[in-house]
Amino acid sequence: MSQGTRFDQELREQPAALARLLAQGREQAEAIAEAIRAAAPELVVIVARGSSHNAGRYAQYLFGIRNRLPVAYAAPSMYTLYQQPPVLRRALVIGISQSGQSPDVSAVMEESRRQGALTVAVTNDPASPLARVADHCLPLHAGPEQAVAATKTYTTQLLALAMLSTALGGTAADWDALAALPSAVAAALRLNADIVARAERYRYARQFVVIGRGYNLATAWELALKIKEITYIIAEPYSAAEFRHGPVALIEPGFPVLLVAPSGAAYGDTAALLALLEERGAEVIAISDQAALLARARTALPLPAGVSEWLSPLVAVVPGQLWAGALATVRGQDPDCPRGLRKVTYTH
Amino acid sequence: MSQGTRFDQELREQPAALARLLAQGREQAEAIAEAIRAAAPELVVIVARGSSHNAGRYAQYLFGIRNRLPVAYAAPSMYTLYQQPPVLRRALVIGISQSGQSPDVSAVMEESRRQGALTVAVTNDPASPLARVADHCLPLHAGPEQAVAATKTYTTQLLALAMLSTALGGTAADWDALAALPSAVAAALRLNADIVARAERYRYARQFVVIGRGYNLATAWELALKIKEITYIIAEPYSAAEFRHGPVALIEPGFPVLLVAPSGAAYGDTAALLALLEERGAEVIAISDQAALLARARTALPLPAGVSEWLSPLVAVVPGQLWAGALATVRGQDPDCPRGLRKVTYTH
Numbered sequence: 063m064s065q066g067t068r069f070d071q072e073l074r075e076q077p078a079a080l081a082r083l084l085a086q087g088r089e090q091a092e093a094i095a096e097a098i099r100a101a102a103p104e105l106v107v108i109v110a111r112g113s114s115h116n117a118g119r120y121a122q123y124l125f126g127i128r129n130r131l132p133v134a135y136a137a138p139s140m141y142t143l144y145q146q147p148p149v150l151r152r153a154l155v156i157g158i159s160q161s162g163q164s165p166d167v168s169a170v171m172e173e174s175r176r177q178g179a180l181t182v183a184v185t186n187d188p189a190s191p192l193a194r195v196a197d198h199c200l201p202l203h204a205g206p207e208q209a210v211a212a213t214k215t216y217t218t219q220l221l222a223l224a225m226l227s228t229a230l231g232g233t234a235a236d237w238d239a240l241a242a243l244p245s246a247v248a249a250a251l252r253l254n255a256d257i258v259a260r261a262e263r264y265r266y267a268r269q270f271v272v273i274g275r276g277y278n279l280a281t282a283w284e285l286a287l288k289i290k291e292i293t294y295i296i297a298e299p300y301s302a303a304e305f306r307h308g309p310v311a312l313i314e315p316g317f318p319v320l321l322v323a324p325s326g327a328a329y330g331d332t333a334a335l336l337a338l339l340e341e342r343g344a345e346v347i348a349i350s351d352q353a354a355l356l357a358r359a360r361t362a363l364p365l366p367a368g369v370s371e372w373l374s375p376l377v378a379v380v381p382g383q384l385w386a387g388a389l390a391t392v393r394g395q396d397p398d399c400p401r402g403l404r405k406v407t408y409t410h
Numbered sequence: 411m412s413q414g415t416r417f418d419q420e421l422r423e424q425p426a427a428l429a430r431l432l433a434q435g436r437e438q439a440e441a442i443a444e445a446i447r448a449a450a451p452e453l454v455v456i457v458a459r460g461s462s463h464n465a466g467r468y469a470q471y472l473f474g475i476r477n478r479l480p481v482a483y484a485a486p487s488m489y490t491l492y493q494q495p496p497v498l499r500r501a502l503v504i505g506i507s508q509s510g511q512s513p514d515v516s517a518v519m520e521e522s523r524r525q526g527a528l529t530v531a532v533t534n535d536p537a538s539p540l541a542r543v544a545d546h547c548l549p550l551h552a553g554p555e556q557a558v559a560a561t562k563t564y565t566t567q568l569l570a571l572a573m574l575s576t577a578l579g580g581t582a583a584d585w586d587a588l589a590a591l592p593s594a595v596a597a598a599l600r601l602n603a604d605i606v607a608r609a610e611r612y613r614y615a616r617q618f619v620v621i622g623r624g625y626n627l628a629t630a631w632e633l634a635l636k637i638k639e640i641t642y643i644i645a646e647p648y649s650a651a652e653f654r655h656g657p658v659a660l661i662e663p664g665f666p667v668l669l670v671a672p673s674g675a676a677y678g679d680t681a682a683l684l685a686l687l688e689e690r691g692a693e694v695i696a697i698s699d700q701a702a703l704l705a706r707a708r709t710a711l712p713l714p715a716g717v718s719e720w721l722s723p724l725v726a727v728v729p730g731q732l733w734a735g736a737l738a739t740v741r742g743q744d745p746d747c748p749r750g751l752r753k754v755t756y757t758h
Contacts, residue, residue, distance in 0.1 A: 112656050139676060294660055307463075311640075331491060
């Protein structure tokens, strides 16, 4: 797939980038967790755009399930256009941004800090405006990312959040599970080496729906964004539940659906949706470690076994990144320079 | 448009349904506001699916800007599949559902109440499971809704939330603005009477993007859902800001974009995006009360003047409902019975 592009190169750097963050970020994560415990927040507010917002979707499940903290997403326009922000007493506000440059994300952080909330920046640039405005910074250590479509900064954002959650309330076994991630991501890359041949079939696809649930709702959102950014095919993300409340009407025979279905508590519901998709004649591309589910898909993108569900979004996104890159290649598009996009987007 | 269908009939009932809720719901809204003041919540949690979730998106801006309360969306799978819900001390939990039947929405309400949070049901059926499990119920008084695609229950949900926000911290002038809504919605219906002729052009459209910002991000989401439900054309909603962070790559000459741009604080940013869309050759369908913006669109769906921005989502959605119904008609589809959907969806 898209060999020689920066997009391809950077997504293959993910095992090394994750290993680097694990080695260099734990102390910082523990120190921030200490400050969070002292502040005893009642809620977490995520401030982010694009792929970083998708990392924030992971944080909702991560902090909700593992740390029992409710998570909200800031609406930056309340701070910038309306200038009537909500009162965030006792909140932990986490700004997530690859570049740390977008003015609206920094504006939310600045006002939150002014109100006395605890603020943490998760960014690849510890010298960025976002990092400077926050009380604490958790750097991604991902190295420079030059392709416009994020890959290694997305997975390192997920890892930074998982390390923070574990530092807040995890066990030694959880740290062991984190340590196994680089090799699981490397295995996901190996298992999908023949991806271009399997993308050919979708050369003329005109739309996709991407479905996940629970922890992997984030994966569905991120892969739908990757597909749009580098192949220019519209792709809409849904939770398996929300999809049943209306959008399922879209499905006619041949409609291509990318299903993200790793093992875990959400697997049963996603697999149940597969039965409905089969009934309606959808064409299913599946990302899973479950052989039985992969066998039912038209195109199978396998995952390595043995990854805990709470960490599966770091691994499940990888075959999808490869597949989106391969689809760009078979369509003759350059994934490094999507039309109309720049690496850093400034919004207000 | 789709004359004689229940969808058409129910959307034309909106002025009457809104007037009924204004007349019959204020006392209840005041009583619930009293209970909310006593509980002094630190955050609002919205529990909803489908169109009701889109009403919840309005609530984020409404309660955030006008009542300074942060708003989060519950992830029901944490309660049902993972059984590890977040701790909601000091939260106001609002369940929104036309039917009040979906088990996952009730499950979140039940657990929230068990934890001691204040729970409010906003539903068209005050005898439903959702209403029974909540501390308080704010009924919609919308009358029976039989078309699968929600219209009058969506706008009455918005109104119920706006009444609650006003009862919590509004002025007499705000109640006057609410009282003017039925006639503004009637005006929006009149201004777009010739809708079928203007939908013809999109008979063979294969995709749409729907864009709003701030209060009207909810309108963009709801109209994208209407289009998918009754025309089976994929339509993806975005905020004007989020759209610039990746999905703008989709836009090539002729790409149809529905732009929701009523007057107010968010207008400038949405109008600025129009310039970018023009540059890229997009085909713009605009919903606005601004003549200058409508003149730049290929298809203009006018709004009456004089509606405050915080209430504009109740009016701005109406031409879009009409337009989606007209598009179903020119495509020979029955908006009352979308394939694969039932009026009540049960998810877990």
